[in-house]
Amino acid sequence: MTEKNLQVVLASRPKGPATVENFRLVEAPIPAAGPGEVLVRNHYLSLDPYMRGAMDDVKSYRAPQAIDAVMLGGTVGEVIATNNPAFAVGDKVVGMLGWQLYGVSDGTMLRKIDTTHIPMSAYLGVVGMPGATAWYGLNRIITPKAGETVVVSAASGAVGSVVGQLAKGKGCRAVGIAGGPEKCRAVTEEFGFDACIDYKAGNLAADLKAATPDGIDGCFENVGGEGFDAVLARMNAFGRIAVCGLIAGYGGQPIPIRNVRSILVNRLRVEGFIVSEHLELWPQAFGEIGALVAGGKLKYRETVAQGLEAAPEAFIGLLAGRNFGKQVVKLV
Amino acid sequence: MTEKNLQVVLASRPKGPATVENFRLVEAPIPAAGPGEVLVRNHYLSLDPYMRGAMDDVKSYRAPQAIDAVMLGGTVGEVIATNNPAFAVGDKVVGMLGWQLYGVSDGTMLRKIDTTHIPMSAYLGVVGMPGATAWYGLNRIITPKAGETVVVSAASGAVGSVVGQLAKGKGCRAVGIAGGPEKCRAVTEEFGFDACIDYKAGNLAADLKAATPDGIDGCFENVGGEGFDAVLARMNAFGRIAVCGLIAGYGGQPIPIRNVRSILVNRLRVEGFIVSEHLELWPQAFGEIGALVAGGKLKYRETVAQGLEAAPEAFIGLLAGRNFGKQVVKLV
Numbered sequence: 001m002t003e004k005n006l007q008v009v010l011a012s013r014p015k016g017p018a019t020v021e022n023f024r025l026v027e028a029p030i031p032a033a034g035p036g037e038v039l040v041r042n043h044y045l046s047l048d049p050y051m052r053g054a055m056d057d058v059k060s061y062r063a064p065q066a067i068d069a070v071m072l073g074g075t076v077g078e079v080i081a082t083n084n085p086a087f088a089v090g091d092k093v094v095g096m097l098g099w100q101l102y103g104v105s106d107g108t109m110l111r112k113i114d115t116t117h118i119p120m121s122a123y124l125g126v127v128g129m130p131g132a133t134a135w136y137g138l139n140r141i142i143t144p145k146a147g148e149t150v151v152v153s154a155a156s157g158a159v160g161s162v163v164g165q166l167a168k169g170k171g172c173r174a175v176g177i178a179g180g181p182e183k184c185r186a187v188t189e190e191f192g193f194d195a196c197i198d199y200k201a202g203n204l205a206a207d208l209k210a211a212t213p214d215g216i217d218g219c220f221e222n223v224g225g226e227g228f229d230a231v232l233a234r235m236n237a238f239g240r241i242a243v244c245g246l247i248a249g250y251g252g253q254p255i256p257i258r259n260v261r262s263i264l265v266n267r268l269r270v271e272g273f274i275v276s277e278h279l280e281l282w283p284q285a286f287g288e289i290g291a292l293v294a295g296g297k298l299k300y301r302e303t304v305a306q307g308l309e310a311a312p313e314a315f316i317g318l319l320a321g322r323n324f325g326k327q328v329v330k331l332v
Numbered sequence: 333m334t335e336k337n338l339q340v341v342l343a344s345r346p347k348g349p350a351t352v353e354n355f356r357l358v359e360a361p362i363p364a365a366g367p368g369e370v371l372v373r374n375h376y377l378s379l380d381p382y383m384r385g386a387m388d389d390v391k392s393y394r395a396p397q398a399i400d401a402v403m404l405g406g407t408v409g410e411v412i413a414t415n416n417p418a419f420a421v422g423d424k425v426v427g428m429l430g431w432q433l434y435g436v437s438d439g440t441m442l443r444k445i446d447t448t449h450i451p452m453s454a455y456l457g458v459v460g461m462p463g464a465t466a467w468y469g470l471n472r473i474i475t476p477k478a479g480e481t482v483v484v485s486a487a488s489g490a491v492g493s494v495v496g497q498l499a500k501g502k503g504c505r506a507v508g509i510a511g512g513p514e515k516c517r518a519v520t521e522e523f524g525f526d527a528c529i530d531y532k533a534g535n536l537a538a539d540l541k542a543a544t545p546d547g548i549d550g551c552f553e554n555v556g557g558e559g560f561d562a563v564l565a566r567m568n569a570f571g572r573i574a575v576c577g578l579i580a581g582y583g584g585q586p587i588p589i590r591n592v593r594s595i596l597v598n599r600l601r602v603e604g605f606i607v608s609e610h611l612e613l614w615p616q617a618f619g620e621i622g623a624l625v626a627g628g629k630l631k632y633r634e635t636v637a638q639g640l641e642a643a644p645e646a647f648i649g650l651l652a653g654r655n656f657g658k659q660v661v662k663l664v
Contacts, residue, residue: 224592272600
């Protein structure tokens with residue numbers, strides 16, 4: 001066991017793209033479990049795009065990350081000391097203990113997990129928040145019927161790859177949008193989408209049209225910008241668009257959408273959502289996804305960075321799309 | 333009785349803004365009611381923005397208006413001959429008999445109306461399609477709760493003025509957007525909105541902010557463009573936007589929206605709709621609105637053009653915002 005806790009704190013707010021200088025690695029004493037608390041040794045840290053938003057001090061759906069505080073983040077690990085009767089030493093748990101090797105929790109927001117058939121790290125991805133995100137947007141907003149066409153941007157990612165596989169399971173045509181031939185190949189060959197558009201190839205609108213001969217009924221939007229406009233132009237009447245993520249353009253300005261008229265002409269429903277506001281549905285989502293994963297029916301990929309000190313660089317790589325599938329940091 | 337039927341047909345499709353040259357006034361014989369049909373003398377013709385879209389030969393939610401065919405349009409009039417047992421001579425009826433003095437109908441899409449307490453022309457406006465549009469967007473998409481703030485663009489119009497009054501009736505703060513001080517004055521003083529922003533005054537975003545101190549929970553969007561972006565910037569979490577109409581920018585190109593991010597950050601629901609796809613709700617809408625109108629509790633305004641030959645010019649004025657409230661053409 002390491003003698004000290006290691007933590008990554010927010011050193012400064014990014015001006016434009018985040019850099020490693022915005023983070024600082026610090027040592028701290030290993031905390032003690034107080035009354036009713038447990039001490040957890042984190043095995044994996046989750047890196048997620050939402051963290052970039054939390055680094056800014058602007059109005060959003062969550063409070064900004066405080067300067068000099070440990071970076072927020074999902075973790076999975078093992079209970080090593082407990083003053084809480086709901087948890088025993090040795091329990092594997094998923095929680096939000098942040099970018100550090102050890103964390104304490106009073107048990108709220110801490111969930112015991114079964115790692116018999118599902119590896120620990122998957123609880124940060126396919127059976128974690130990204131999986132719940134995919135499940136919610138598809139099943140509660142897009143609500144696709146067999147035979148419909150569902151388009152997913154960032155299709156090789158932790159969320160997108162699950163959306164497409166769940167849509168296929170419902171008898172839909174699943175079409176991904178991803179960056180580069182390698183990711184596109186994985187989207188079709190590994191994740192089983194019917195087609196994948198490489199947005200870097202420069203023919204996004206034409207390629208999307210060719211891949212969606214019957215138009216688009218549902219869209220799971222992780223990106224925004226040019227791809228979102230191309231999707232809007234192909235939407236069928238009464239289409240549904242779940243808005244899960246939107247990137248900014250150069251200079252941090254939002255990218256406008258041009259095909260606004262499609263919302264009216266096609267009577268679309270466009271709905272933004274934050275999966276952490278629908279925790280009551282996570283058990284149902286994890287039940288369905290977990291069974292598929294344990295049975296080998298739902299594929300996922302991970303990119304694993306080694307050691308907490310590698311987290312800032314891995315996070316910046318995630319924002320730049322250099323990861324493949326769920327980005328985690330292995331801490332043990 | 334005029335000896336001939338007079339009709340306005342579509343002479344040519346507009347290139348850019350519609351002009352009077354796109355229409356042609358023609359004479360035709362008065363049609364005879366065939367088996368099962370009724371002959372109606374139209375008293376009022378409705379002019380509506382959707383007609384501009386039907387003049388183009390582009391994909392939309394309705395088939396384009398055919399060249400040389402009588403312009404499509406809602407009408408209200410009196411049955412003067414009948415071979416249909418469901419209608420008697422003298423019945424007042426509302427239907428879609430187009431831009432002409434006389435029309436025949438087999439009775440489908442023809443509805444008998446009671447003009448005892450509600451004037452005939454109101455069945456083309458406040459208790460007609462515009463009223464149903466206001467009712468549907470407010471009650472089925474925005475679903476406002478007392479205390480919420482609802483913003484309505486084109487607030488002095490046939491649809492917008494009803495939206496705001498219905499919202500007030502539900503205990504909401506109703507804020508309009510309209511063009512010019514005269515329209516804004518009517519929106520607050522006549523229709524009873526709490527505030528109205530004059531978008532022509534040049535301070536749209538700041539004025540809207542001042543008029544919506546608690547943010548915006550619902551928006552009934554009739555216009556799009558700059559006002560839509562200003563509304564998006566003020567939306568509260570879980571806000572609802574009913575997209576009822578969108579104008580085009582210079583050159584006929586759509587106007588992009590910039591504050592797309594608000595859809596995600598505020599978990600908005602943005603929904604386009606076409607009220608003619610929800611005919612099953614019109615009786616409920618007309619029941620509620622009709623009672624308010626008959627009781628003097630819901631105000632409306634009309635701009636009345638005189639004679640069928642005045643219809644093209646009145647229609648172009650409608651598109652330019654020169655009307656006030658519901659634009660109709662008096663035919664008798």
